[in-house]
Amino acid sequence: MSEKEKKHYLPLNSMKAPRFTGVRTFMRLPNLAVLEDVDVAVVGVPMDSAVSFRSGARFGPEAIRSASVLLRDYNPVLKVNVPEVLSMVDYGDAPVVPGYHEESLYRVQNFLEPIYEAGVVPLILGGDHSLTMAELRALAAVRGPVSVVHIDAHGDVLDNYYGVRHFHGTVFRRAVEEGLVDPSRSVQIGMRGTLHPNDLGSGEGLGYRVISWEELNLLSPAELGNIVKERVGDHPVALSFDIDFLDPAFAPGTGTPEPGGPSTYQAFQFLRALGPLNYCSFDCVEVSPPYDPTGITAINASAVCFELLSLLALRRADSEARKFRSTEESDGISELKYPHFR
Numbered sequence: 001m002s003e004k005e006k007k008h009y010l011p012l013n014s015m016k017a018p019r020f021t022g023v024r025t026f027m028r029l030p031n032l033a034v035l036e037d038v039d040v041a042v043v044g045v046p047m048d049s050a051v052s053f054r055s056g057a058r059f060g061p062e063a064i065r066s067a068s069v070l071l072r073d074y075n076p077v078l079k080v081n082v083p084e085v086l087s088m089v090d091y092g093d094a095p096v097v098p099g100y101h102e103e104s105l106y107r108v109q110n111f112l113e114p115i116y117e118a119g120v121v122p123l124i125l126g127g128d129h130s131l132t133m134a135e136l137r138a139l140a141a142v143r144g145p146v147s148v149v150h151i152d153a154h155g156d157v158l159d160n161y162y163g164v165r166h167f168h169g170t171v172f173r174r175a176v177e178e179g180l181v182d183p184s185r186s187v188q189i190g191m192r193g194t195l196h197p198n199d200l201g202s203g204e205g206l207g208y209r210v211i212s213w214e215e216l217n218l219l220s221p222a223e224l225g226n227i228v229k230e231r232v233g234d235h236p237v238a239l240s241f242d243i244d245f246l247d248p249a250f251a252p253g254t255g256t257p258e259p260g261g262p263s264t265y266q267a268f269q270f271l272r273a274l275g276p277l278n279y280c281s282f283d284c285v286e287v288s289p290p291y292d293p294t295g296i297t298a299i300n301a302s303a304v305c306f307e308l309l310s311l312l313a314l315r316r317a318d319s320e321a322r323k324f325r326s327t328e329e330s331d332g333i334s335e336l337k338y339p340h341f342r
Contacts, residue, residue, distance in 0.1 A: 007037040008087045011073070019069040025090035026125070026305070027068045032089045035118040039316065040309065041091035042123045043115070045108055048288075049101040050130035052169060054255040056288035061093060061125040063253075063289040063298035064305065071302060075310040077272055082306065085313040091115070091122070094134075101130065108134035109141075116142040116280070121312060123305055126285030128255065129156060132171050132240050139238060139281050140180040146280065147185040147235040148172070149228060151270075152242035153258035155191050155210065157202040176206045183207030185235045187228050189270070190216060190245045193258040213261060216270070225273030238281040239274075239308060243301050251300055253292020264300050271307045276315035282308045 012028040025031045026042040035041065044061030051057065074081045082088075094111040096104040108131060115122050116139055124135060129152075139146055150156075150172060157173040172188070175181040188203050192213035203210040209231050216224065244254045247261035262270075287301045 009038065009089050010083050011088075014072075024062070024065045024069065026065045026123070026302075027071045027083075027088070027090075029088050029090045031092060033091055034089060035115060035120050037087055038089055038118075038120050039086040040088040040123055040312065041115050041120050042088065042125065043091050043112070044093040044125045045096065045127035045131040045134075046093055047096040047098075047101075047104050047108075047126075047131060048128045048255070049099055049104060051128045051255045054288060054291060056253075056290040057126055057128045057255060057286055058096075058098075059289045060127055060285070060287035060298075060301075063287055063292065063295070064125045064284065064301045065090070067295060067298040068302035068305065070299070071306050075306070075313075077268075078310045078314055080310055080313045080317055082309050082313045085317050086309065088309075105130070105134040105137075109138045112138035113141055121279060122281055123309065124281070124283035124285075125301075125305070126283060126287065129169075129171055129240075129242055129285045131285065132238075132283055133174060135240075135281060135283060136171075136175050136180040136238060137178070139236075140178075143236050143280060145179055145182045147232045147237045148175070148181050148188075149186070149232065149237055149239045149274065149277070150188045150208075151190055151240070151245050151267075152188070153190055153192055153213070153244045153261055154242070154256065155188055155199065155203045155208075157206060157208075158196065158199055172208070173202070173206060182235070185232055187211065187231050189224070189228075190261070192260055217262075221269040221273035224270055225275055228274055229277070232277055234278050236280040237277045239277075239279060239283075239311075241271075241282075241284045241304055241308070242286050243284065243297060243304070244286055246300060251287075251297040253288050253290070253297030254286045255288050255291075256286075264303070267304065268307055271304070271311065274311060276311060276318045279308075279312050279315060282312075284308070
């Protein structure tokens, strides 16, 4: 019996169906709750029960999906065709219970665990940053402690809010305490603005390498990439991107805007410089559409998600190219050129 043909899930062709038609899935991908023959499952987590200031991030996944219809296939800077390399589906939304934060974390964790067990990488659309706790619990249950590349205006390492231990500003402290993250292999990038006195130095105290925006602004993208690669190595990586990393001029639709940050283009440059790490999970969080009157925050968030997918595609394509080169060498075939990886 011949081997079953492997499926490859693709977005709708915008040259055959206009972008303003059809159900709003991420990047116009098929809405399927399947994991076989899938590299990436896009998951919405519409929750904002653990925010400290402005709510509305529960509507973030819907807004990012709507904005993502403008995304195309090819990343000309990284030279990779994302849907050509990655078989992707929009897996729908994780179950949440408004007003019951701990129960929501439990349900989101249970929803994500089978995705990790299947070897599929989720692209998680938030939702407030507290959802990352469920993400890391699910991931650690399958892979053990992972590295985190956390890109954000805030460290999210406070001990509590109002006496409550699980909030969007406590995630990366709880993750270390629960053994979900290896901080010695993790990096926090972009922190800026005013601080609670007891927050000063908290990230470093937990073992993270913290690169403040003041430091990052003096680094070239290549220098940042080298720092992260040296720190992370080939350890499994969860990359968490809070949209408030961007200056509010580029991302006003967020719960805790922090002036004085990077432009969208600068963010893209820093992301691209990370290169093909061993990515096993992505999230893009804190998009709050009620404060995004022009839709620019959601547009930028969808573009950030495309850059994240491009990094994974680069990793997968690089892996396939290495296998092919290895086969060539064993067969005595002369070397070929691989423009993606020069």
